[in-house]
Amino acid sequence: MEIYLPIADLPVNVFLVFAMGLAVGFISGMFGIGGGFLMTPLLIFTGIPPAVAVATVSSHIAASSFSGAISYWRRRALDLALALMLLAGGIVGTILGVWLFTTLRRLGQLDITIGLSYVLLLGSVGAMMVVEGVGALLRVRQGKPPALRRSGAHTWIHGLPLKVRFKQSGIYVSTIPVCLIGFIMGFIGAIMGIGGGFLLVPMLIYFLRVPTSVVIGTSMVLTLITMASATVLHAATNHLVDAVLALILMVGGVSGAQFGARAGQKMGSERLRLLLGLLVLAVGLRFAFDLVVSPDDLYTIRALEDAR
Amino acid sequence: MRAAAARCVLAAWLVVSPALPAAAERLVFSLSSNVVQITSSFTGVELVLFGTVEPDAANGPLRPSYDLVATVIGPRQNLVTRRKARVAGIWVNAESRTFLDVPSYAAVLSTRPFESIADATTLAREQIGIANAALLPGAGTVSDEPFRDALLRIKGDHGLYGENAEGVKFLTPTLFRASIFVPAEAQVGSYAVELKLFADGAVIARSQSSFEIATVGFERFVAGSAVDHGILYGLATAAMAMMTGWFASIIFRRD
Numbered sequence: 001m002e003i004y005l006p007i008a009d010l011p012v013n014v015f016l017v018f019a020m021g022l023a024v025g026f027i028s029g030m031f032g033i034g035g036g037f038l039m040t041p042l043l044i045f046t047g048i049p050p051a052v053a054v055a056t057v058s059s060h061i062a063a064s065s066f067s068g069a070i071s072y073w074r075r076r077a078l079d080l081a082l083a084l085m086l087l088a089g090g091i092v093g094t095i096l097g098v099w100l101f102t103t104l105r106r107l108g109q110l111d112i113t114i115g116l117s118y119v120l121l122l123g124s125v126g127a128m129m130v131v132e133g134v135g136a137l138l139r140v141r142q143g144k145p146p147a148l149r150r151s152g153a154h155t156w157i158h159g160l161p162l163k164v165r166f167k168q169s170g171i172y173v174s175t176i177p178v179c180l181i182g183f184i185m186g187f188i189g190a191i192m193g194i195g196g197g198f199l200l201v202p203m204l205i206y207f208l209r210v211p212t213s214v215v216i217g218t219s220m221v222l223t224l225i226t227m228a229s230a231t232v233l234h235a236a237t238n239h240l241v242d243a244v245l246a247l248i249l250m251v252g253g254v255s256g257a258q259f260g261a262r263a264g265q266k267m268g269s270e271r272l273r274l275l276l277g278l279l280v281l282a283v284g285l286r287f288a289f290d291l292v293v294s295p296d297d298l299y300t301i302r303a304l305e306d307a308r
Numbered sequence: 309m310r311a312a313a314a315r316c317v318l319a320a321w322l323v324v325s326p327a328l329p330a331a332a333e334r335l336v337f338s339l340s341s342n343v344v345q346i347t348s349s350f351t352g353v354e355l356v357l358f359g360t361v362e363p364d365a366a367n368g369p370l371r372p373s374y375d376l377v378a379t380v381i382g383p384r385q386n387l388v389t390r391r392k393a394r395v396a397g398i399w400v401n402a403e404s405r406t407f408l409d410v411p412s413y414a415a416v417l418s419t420r421p422f423e424s425i426a427d428a429t430t431l432a433r434e435q436i437g438i439a440n441a442a443l444l445p446g447a448g449t450v451s452d453e454p455f456r457d458a459l460l461r462i463k464g465d466h467g468l469y470g471e472n473a474e475g476v477k478f479l480t481p482t483l484f485r486a487s488i489f490v491p492a493e494a495q496v497g498s499y500a501v502e503l504k505l506f507a508d509g510a511v512i513a514r515s516q517s518s519f520e521i522a523t524v525g526f527e528r529f530v531a532g533s534a535v536d537h538g539i540l541y542g543l544a545t546a547a548m549a550m551m552t553g554w555f556a557s558i559i560f561r562r563d
Binding site: 002003004006007009010011059060062063064065066067068069070071108109111112116227228229231232233234235236237239241243244246247250251254255257258291292294295297298299300301302303 | 346347348349350351385386387388389390391392393397398399400401404412454455458459461462463492493495523526527528530531534535538539541542543544545546548549550552553554555556557560561
């Protein structure tokens, strides 16, 4: 069944898009991430203009992270104070990201920037996750205890000024790295159409030593608010958010996430992390392939804004 | 859509051209529909054009054969054509050309290949053929040529630009029919249809009409509010996301 998307200005198959939402939702539920880094590329490969894909996926991630955040909230497994502090940086990052997005789009370099960012970010993070995941699996195989988290060890990050105590997480850190992490997440989220859960969770654990019990819930609150504001900002400045496309994706996404969460609980965390790493790496490589291989058509045409 | 189009044939919109001074013929035609509505199931539309060549009472008999060219021009837009080039191993958009006021859609339908209807000068003057109709002749320099060709080619691939030398059929010596296909990608707006009647390599009669492609109902509301009330639209979409997430957490609640 074809449906006409009012903003993307093209017809798509409802079931195909719904299935994509369902599949990405499944994966996001399994790994406890938003899944934007999968959804945006999938939409782009389906023929949705990259700019529309990035802007629309932000609302899709808002939906899935909201349903996630609610369930973590019920279990009190999130640190609201930390999330709000991250958010302070996140909002600034989002505004700057949307501004850069608009500028690059005007210059005709948006698609390449999205492509390159995916290659660099997903390639490096994916490779790191795979290496770490394989190492962890091998340690388990050999019967060695898993590498201990150096929870007591302090790094230079803990020497920074403006320290604040976050009760729920039980950490005492400077606001500088907190705001910076929030800023980075908001910025890349707006440009790449990803919530960045797969990036934020490790950053919170390694840099801020946030306990694993609250880290996913906290990351979801941040993702929710940055993605909801990215939706509003993209809609206000670029008019690129396709509400019809977003709704189909959301419904598929939140349903898939429930089944994914159940599947994820049956798998060991080492194996889960390795799988996620492989997935992230694969998406990065797919983008690298597109950038390096000679395009079928060297030319592209695009309508100028004022003519529409 | 088809049924609606068929109904519109009855309520046809007849267009009678003012007779050209020297011509003995008048051109009368009508479109199957003059408003095409984009609904959620819109996947393009085929419009049928019907018409006749009528003798002008005062000027005597009809000629043995005619040629017809129908040109459909969609709303104009400014387009940028970009060419990718390899920079440090990766492909990036390098050079670009801007084309102002080019039709977003153009179709040229005729009874025979254009070259056999009239000579090149006449074709250029009458703007027959995509290249003549879509882009102002002589507007570009040599270095623009590949960009212009790419624009025509890409538009063609999307079904937005097209020529069909068998697109107009004479059913009887004077009754003709043509079908115009507009793909789903086409822009909303006014589409001008111009018919030119040729005999012995010259235009002897012409006639114009137009049709409108418009979004209606929900699609119009969404597309319109996205542009006119961006912030509200964004807030509404964000609220929709929250609602969806909230519903999901209620429906799938496991405790």
